[in-house]
Amino acid sequence: QQPVQSPQAVILREGEDAVINCSSSKALYSVHWYRQKHGEAPVFLMILLKGGEQKGHEKISASFNEKKQQSSLYLTASQLSYSGTYFCGTGSGNTGKLIFGQGTTLQVKP
């Protein structure tokens, strides 16, 4: 079952914050976050393995609520380089099987 991302699209001004949510109807073992620029391959941002774990990558951080089967990606003080499509991927065990959401398009304007 494909995880559901919200919102589908976000438009920001430089310096503004954004939150992208990812929810699943299945129990989760891990949540991955990736960013894809137009015409390029997705690039790994971070992985979360434990309930309630939070990680950061520069000004991008994420949380994972295992009980609620949800993860959120936080982008603070957004930069033009943050523009792209963000995907969450959910894993249900140590199987290598990673199912992606439909993506959230983020556009940062000057």
Place this chain on the structure above:
Amino acid sequence: NAGVTQTPKFQVLKTGQSMTLQCAQDMNHEYMSWYRQDPGMGLRLIHYSVGAGITDQGEVPNGYNVSRSTTEDFPLRLLSAAPSQTSVYFCASSYSVLGHRANYGYTFGSGTRLTVV
């Protein structure tokens, strides 16, 4: 260290033709997967593998075959191409999560843009 290499980058096929998309990685990753990406559909898992000799079906496996005889290679075969298989195909690889328990996600190849006419 080339990462994940996909060939070809572009391909046009006629309906009914067969072909193999190649994928090779030089990072000694256990996991390898194939995804297709269509506008508005995100990345959909076709097949995946947890190691040499072990493969399993993903979300959209029909019309595709895979095999993994070595750790490095994971080719995707289209048996009889159909216009519905027009898409961008990505191969990806990763360390197994339990084996390394680190911040390792999937590394993606640059993709193959396939058009079936």
